[in-house]
Amino acid sequence: MTNKIVPGQRGRPRSFDEAEVLRRAQKVFLEQGFEATSYEDIALAMGLSKPSLYNTFGDKTALFERSITNYVDHAREQIMASFTTAPDLAEAAKQMLLAAADVYAEPDKPSTGCLLVGTALPGCAQNEQLRNALSGFIASLDADLEKLIAERFGADVRALGKTARELSLLISGLLFSLAVRARTGVTRRKLRKAAIELAVILT
Amino acid sequence: MTNKIVPGQRGRPRSFDEAEVLRRAQKVFLEQGFEATSYEDIALAMGLSKPSLYNTFGDKTALFERSITNYVDHAREQIMASFTTAPDLAEAAKQMLLAAADVYAEPDKPSTGCLLVGTALPGCAQNEQLRNALSGFIASLDADLEKLIAERFGADVRALGKTARELSLLISGLLFSLAVRARTGVTRRKLRKAAIELAVILT
DNA sequence: ATAATTTTGTACGATACCGTATAATATAAG
DNA sequence: CTTATATTATACGGTATCGTACAAAATTAT
Numbered sequence: 208m209t210n211k212i213v214p215g216q217r218g219r220p221r222s223f224d225e226a227e228v229l230r231r232a233q234k235v236f237l238e239q240g241f242e243a244t245s246y247e248d249i250a251l252a253m254g255l256s257k258p259s260l261y262n263t264f265g266d267k268t269a270l271f272e273r274s275i276t277n278y279v280d281h282a283r284e285q286i287m288a289s290f291t292t293a294p295d296l297a298e299a300a301k302q303m304l305l306a307a308a309d310v311y312a313e314p315d316k317p318s319t320g321c322l323l324v325g326t327a328l329p330g331c332a333q334n335e336q337l338r339n340a341l342s343g344f345i346a347s348l349d350a351d352l353e354k355l356i357a358e359r360f361g362a363d364v365r366a367l368g369k370t371a372r373e374l375s376l377l378i379s380g381l382l383f384s385l386a387v388r389a390r391t392g393v394t395r396r397k398l399r400k401a402a403i404e405l406a407v408i409l410t
Numbered sequence: 411m412t413n414k415i416v417p418g419q420r421g422r423p424r425s426f427d428e429a430e431v432l433r434r435a436q437k438v439f440l441e442q443g444f445e446a447t448s449y450e451d452i453a454l455a456m457g458l459s460k461p462s463l464y465n466t467f468g469d470k471t472a473l474f475e476r477s478i479t480n481y482v483d484h485a486r487e488q489i490m491a492s493f494t495t496a497p498d499l500a501e502a503a504k505q506m507l508l509a510a511a512d513v514y515a516e517p518d519k520p521s522t523g524c525l526l527v528g529t530a531l532p533g534c535a536q537n538e539q540l541r542n543a544l545s546g547f548i549a550s551l552d553a554d555l556e557k558l559i560a561e562r563f564g565a566d567v568r569a570l571g572k573t574a575r576e577l578s579l580l581i582s583g584l585l586f587s588l589a590v591r592a593r594t595g596v597t598r599r600k601l602r603k604a605a606i607e608l609a610v611i612l613t
Numbered sequence: 614a615t616a617a618t619t620t621t622g623t624a625c626g627a628t629a630c631c632g633t634a635t636a637a638t639a640t641a642a643g
Numbered sequence: 644c645t646t647a648t649a650t651t652a653t654a655c656g657g658t659a660t661c662g663t664a665c666a667a668a669a670t671t672a673t
Contacts, residue, residue: 218619219669240532242445245660256622261662263620319535328593329443329532332522342594373610380608383590384583390531391545405583407576408611421649422639448630459652464632466650 225263228253232274237322241271241330271327272336278322279344285310286348286382290355296363297409300378304385304402311389312398320390324383349375367409374409381405428466431456435477440525444474444533474530475539481525482547488513489551489585493558499566500612503581507588507605514592515601523593527586552578570612577612584608 231252235244246267250257264270286303293299312318319325323341331338352375356364364371385405389398434455438447449470453460467473489506496502515521522528526544534541555578559567567574588608592601 216619217617217671219621221620238535240445240535242443243536246662247660257661258623258663259621266662317541320531324527324590325532325535328523328590329528331593331595332441332443332528333446338520338595342596345591345594369610373607376604376607377611380587380590381583384586387527387531387583387586387590388548390534391548392534392541393545401579404576404579407572408580419649420641420647422651424650449632450630460631461633461653462651469632 221259221263223253223255223259228260228264229274229277232270233278233322236271236274236326237319240326241267246270268334272340275322275327275337275340279340282323283344283348283351287351287355290352290359296356296360296367296374297406299360300381300409301403301406303378304381304406305399307382307385308389308395308398308402311386312393312395314395316395317392318389318395318398319392321386324386325390345379349379352378363409377408381408424466426456426458426462429480431463431467432477432480435473436481436525439474439477439529440522443529444470449473471537475543478525478530478540478543482543485526486547486551486554490554490558493555493562499559499563499570499577500609502563503584503612504606504609506581507584507609508602510585510588511592511598511601511605514589515596515598517598519598520595521592521598521601522595524589527589528593548582552582555581566612580611584611 228249232249235249235252239248244267246257246260249270250260253260260270264273285306289303289306290299293302307321311320323344327337327341331341349372353371356374356378357371364374367374369377385398385402388401393401431452435452438452438455442451447470449460449463452473453463456463463473467476488509492506492509493502496505510524514523526547530540530544534544552575556574559577559581560574567577570577572580588601588605591604596604
């Protein structure tokens with residue numbers, strides 16, 4: 208027997224970066240919606256052709272699912288960061304909502320909102336895999352938040368006279384509500400103002 | 411000059427009811443989304459043919475807009491009803507959220523959620539008319555809520571130490587967050603439980 | 614250098630859906 | 644009874660998009 212063939216890096220090299228494609232796909236899906244985005248739209252946005260996308264990511268649904276997964280991972284990190292650094296619960300919620308506002312709206316442009324709430328959510332009614340992905344994300348987000356709140360912000364929980372579970376449900380809900388508002392095209396300034404006003408409930 | 415022609419009721423009579431078409435269209439749009447719903451789907455759901463829909467409602471976008479308008483009107487009424495009858499603010503919010511939960515999820519079926527949040531929202535990024543309709547609805551909902559809260563629940567506002575504006579923003583946000591959760595297919599029972607837990611923040 | 618392998622872009626077939634033209638049907642008016 | 648009017652259903656043309664087949668291009672291994 209000869210040596211195993213180690214593929215190494217044969218053939219013509221790729222002209223694009225997978226992570227970059229996912230970022231652009233997220234942007235296009237966010238702006239146009241899943242159904243209204245043609246596969247060619249994304250290829251054009253990347254300056255490459257459809258077959259390249261097919262070979263790498265599979266069909267449109269598969270590319271969308273990878274985009275969502277990637278987005279969810281980043282979102283979870285960002286959310287958790289606020290709750291591990293802020294000094295108190297109200298400040299943590301405020302920081303999280305302000306960070307979200309900056310993701311949902313670029314400066315001086317109408318906001319486009321959240322890829323999950325604005326684009327993935329509608330598909331849940333028909334696509335079971337998507338439904339499970341989103342409900343799983345929400346459930347684990349609530350669970351992580353509850354745990355973190357109970358561990359780090361016990362004093363705030365007692366002062367507010369609510370349970371950690373109620374507060375985690377509320378806080379994730381504040382985020383969803385901001386995402387809904389963000390989809391209606393408000394300015395970043397207004398969105399940040401709403402974020403601050405929403406966080407007031409925790410003071 | 412002869413008499414003016416009073417059209418009366420000439421020609422073949424309609425075989426359907428406009429309000430009924432709107433109700434069914436809302437259901438189909440909610441379950442499938444705007445893009446994924448073909449005009450024929452709605453015609454079939456009504457047991458009639460496409461040209462009948464075109465003659466009465468115009469194209470798919472026009473039918474969708476009428477569906478949304480109709481839905482918004484009913485939603486506003488239902489929401490306001492809770493805030494004009496309940497004895498205190500927490501109870502009003504709870505009643506509103508429970509009523510919403512019952513709209514978002516039929517008994518013993520996975521919830522399909524809210525037509526605005528679940529179906530219309532994604533279209534906002536591309537369709538300015540839709541964006542204006544939704545942002546207008548939210549703005550007027552917030553304004554109406556703020557007014558009603560200031561008028562009827564002044565004692566609760568003072569006890570909570572927040573402004574009527576902050577509370578109205580919060581309460582509409584609780585509704586949006588419930589609508590997001592509802593789209594992930596939870597049972598009515600779970601959705602009602604979440605509604606009750608969310609309303610706790612106002613006690 | 615030659616062969617093998619992988620990616621790339623153009624071009625294509627298949628399918629689905631939109632919106633409408635056309636003719637038949639059902640009612641009111643003369 | 645005949646005419647005018649409005650709605651209905653079938654059928655069709657046009658368009659867009661999906662996913663792929665094919666050959667050219669770019670790289671590694673022998």
